[in-house]
Amino acid sequence: MIISFLNQKGGVGKTTLAINVAGYLASKGLKILVIDADEQRSSLNWARMREIDPIFTTVGMPEPILHKDGVTLAKEYDHVIIDGPPRVYAVARSAIVASDLVVIPVQPSPYDVWAAEEIINLIKEVAVPLSEIKKIKPAFLINRKIHGTAIGRDVQDALAQYSIPCLKTAIHQRVVYADTAAEGKTVLEQDTNKQAKEEMMSLGEEILNFER
DSSP: OEEEEOOSSSSSOHHHHHHHHHHHHHHTTOOEEEEEOSTTOHHHHHHHHOOSOOSSEEEEOOSTTIIIIIHHHHTTSSEEEEEOOSSOHHHHHHHHHHOSEEEEEEOSSHHHHHHHHHHHHHHHHHHHHHTTTOOOEEEEEEOSBOTTOSHHHHHHHHHGGGOOOBOSOOOBOOHHHHHHHHTTOOGGGOSSOHHHHHHHHHHHHHHHTTTO
């Protein structure tokens, strides 16, 4: 399965999610490839920070060839995860064509809800011509939810206007995501935050369910 984390809005946590989901899938003994499609090279920089053996393969491909070269590479792996770019229409479009599942991270903010329309329209533009060949499944993911507030629920209600499912797992705002990223690790490789591990494991399993 090819899973992309995409949103035309920047700063929504695509790289953090891509890396940690890849880490969880790899921990299950699956062969995982992460394609960094963002010119900022955040996933590749994460891999360079890692001082211990890699748990998955990371390559850079910030070009609109993902639906060709990315799909070819996918044949050698159990799953491929695309860390998508913001505001690069051609690359995002290519990533959607390549994908089986498009996860759209949305922060609990009205700005993110408004901005979601752009990526939804792009998915529809791509998916309709491909509908007889493959079905591209989109899903929202609430990211950086803040404990003790109702805004996460409010955002989920607001996203219902797009008629696209929202994943049940929400990822909360936690310092551990930044701390582990600085070391080239995932939250599954640290011992101090059980909640972060549990929510990332839950997200990984929910994503795998799209294939079943």
